[in-house]
Amino acid sequence: MKAASRLMCAVSAVALTAGLAVSGAIAVQLASVSVAEAATVSRIEVRGNRRVDADTIRSQVGISPGQSFSNADVNEAVKRLFGTGLFADVSITQSGNTLVVTVDEYAIVNQVLFQGNKKIKDANLARAVQLEPRKAFSNQLLQADEEAIRAAYQRIGRDAATVTGRIQELSDGRVNVVFDIQEGDRTKIGSIEFIGNEAFGDRRLRDVISTKQSNFLSFLMRNDIYDDNRLRADEEALRRFYYNRGFADFRVISSSADLNEADNKYTVRFTIEEGERYRFSDVSVDSTIEGIDATTLQGRIETRSGDLYSAEDIEDTIIGLTEEVAGRGYAFAQVTPRGSRDFENRTISVVYSIDEGPRAYIERIEIRGNDRTRDYVIRREFDVSEGDAFNQVLIQRAKRRLDNLNFFQTVNITTVPGSQPDQVVLVVDVVEKSTGEFSIGAGYATGASSSSNGGFSVEGSVTERNFLGRGQFIRVAAAGGKDSRDYTFSFTEPYFLGRRIAAGFDIFRNTRSVDNSDGKNIYDREATGATVRFGLPITEALTAQLAYNYSQEEYTKGSDFAGTTVSTAIQQAIGQGTWKKSSVSGSLIYNTIDDMKLPREGIYANFTTEVAGLGGDAKWVKLTARANYYQMISEEIDLVGLVTVGGGHIVGFGDDPLRVFDQFNSNDRMIRGFKYNGIGPYETAGSSRDYLGGTTYFHASAEAQFPMPIIPESFGMRGAFFADAATLYGSDYTSPNVGGTDMEWRASVGASLIWASPFGPLRVDYAHPVVKEDTDRVQHWNFGISTRF
Structure with a gap:
């Protein structure tokens, strides 16, 4: 029983990567199985095992002496043994009245060592890899961990980093796993280019996006690191920038990043189509809900005739109308803006239609990606909770609040069907970012007359916006000069x-x-x-x-x-x-x-x-x-x-x-x-x-x-x-x-x-x-x- 317990613990710890990687080996082994279509054996013999108990292996085979079995049963037995993640090779053959199970056990990891790393600490790399002490080793996991370490270096702007994994054989089927790392130089962003922009210059658009060109202070600011997720976020930032300034037809046709390996620099390029610039023309509200008079809702409209088209103003209007209608007892009311373009005059008329929406409820809110931030810090930004009526407007408001917290690089909220037709599950995916800041500054005052004194002053502060992941704010600051000293602590x-x-x-x-x-x-x-x-x-x-x-x-x-x-x-x-x-x-x-x-x-x-x-x-x-x-x-x-x-x-x-x-x-x-x-x-x-x-x-x-x-x-x-x-x-x-x-x-x-x-x-x-x-x-x-x- 102890051996069986050890096996089950090992099975639960094996990553999905190992299971998928051995599927090819399974197919090879199945071809070598030679068993009668309906056969019985009097005993099951296990060969090649060193650490895993033979009885434990027999229990995974699932075939008992005297029991009739077929090729399909043997195939399933091979799959189960491979699925444990403990064996590099498995074969099952029949020899007379004996079923012979031959296994080749994976080595057990003794230590995972990192050599050559300075920019990323051992503890951070250890969290990135799947191989761990006292777990089974496989070449597939070694290769996956090499890629994971390279990805970690890409996230800090070192795309040229090379990682080579190797093993050191020890006694008793144990190995040390060693990753040899050459970190290389920082990969920089040499230029950021825009194609198709006419209304705004490249300089203005570069200020809109979060990715920045490298300069001599980039090693401190860390905003010149290329990242696919950041590029997608920059596309969205460009869309919002143009949508809020009249360009309702704006499109990002493509975005790319080309690495010049000779100088280890990226060229980031956005190809865009601005379209025409529009203004609002007629703006009105239309309600199909009995008891809701559209004329009483005019005060919640943020879009005004003659103003430049703005997606943000439309969003604010939708939120305002939804809140007003919900406050009157219509929890499922849905506000839909319908726009009509006048291409000749470059105007857009908007009708906010208020209808009874589908009756759907929130089954649960599922939060993913918050390794540091507590769940409740995210949940409390929602004005809805499990069991409440689903309201897309309130969900978007929660997303805006989460973005404004400045705790996350990205926030995405999606829905999946719930357990019942009228229920949905909210899935909140976040990518966290650093919330600690160290600030240091200096001041100097001097006068133009003999009656005025001056002098240098310095000040520094340490701020944490998300203390212990609880969303709390803490700041410690000190300042001093020739004639002054200041100390403050805020919570x-x-x-x-x-x-x-x-x-x-x-x-x-x-x-x-x-x-x-x-x-x-x-x-x-x-x-x-x-x-x-x-x-x-x-x-x-x-x-x-x-x-x-x-x-x-x-x-x-x-x-x-x-x-x-x-x-x-x-x-x-x-x-x-x-x-x-x-x-x-x-x-x-x-x-x-x-x-x-x-x-x-x-x-x-x-x-x-x-x-x-x-x-x-x-x-x-x-x-x-x-x-x-x-x-x-x-x-x-x-x-x-x-x-x-x-x-x-x-x-x-x-x-x-x-x-x-x-x-x-x-x-x-x-x-x-x-x-x-x-x-x-x-x-x-x-x-x-x-x-x-x-x-x-x-x-x-x-x-x-x-x-x-x-x-x-x-x-x-x-x-x-x-x-x-x-x-x-x-x-x-x-x-x-x-x-x-x-x-x-x-x-x-x-x-x-x-x-x-x-x-x-x-x-x-x-x-x-x-x-x-x-x-x-x-x-x-x-x-x-x-x-x-």
């Missing part, structure tokens, strides 16, 4: 208590050494605090956020305080010692940005109200707002416009006036060209000025972003021209020596260099003030992090 659970409520917290500690206009260190500040926050989605684009904030600040006299005349306002604030703030805040965030890393279209707006006074020393109400509007100005040259507006106001309540430290300070997000806290109210102290901040600010900015000429787009470099305007005014502190409290506008113009670097988005700004006050502190250069919302 977010996107589905708190199983609901679509984001809950998280932030912990921070900041230190600052603050100088006056003469560069004298007048005070130091240490702040430690935490925030607990909750985010509740109202719509797909609108989110509400509530938070409780607590911080403790300590102010001490600076190294130059004793020998410097310091303003009365700052002396009073420092004299208050430890300052505690306890506040609650509420925010509304509206976000329709198409790409948070490289925005081209959409709005990101944030309106926040914060009230301090629930305990602690601070007692005030603060209102802030900021909105960024991105709009594509020219698709052909990839010219993007950005308009930013914002403002804030703080008002104290209670018996004590606001501290100067609670007021707003100017910074580069408010206006460039001026030093941090370099404009607004100030108090004259001797020959220097101490800037106090203000109670009110407004700012606006206009910017045009464009790709840098000559530099390949795969390098991620863009340029920008901008104009800023801002005012910071008002103060609760009154003194004859206080100035700058009136509403005076400042303005600046400048140019920027924006780089989507492997270390994170970086930006260099040069700004020149064109409207300023004599008391302002100027700063021309700024170097730091780019896209911030």
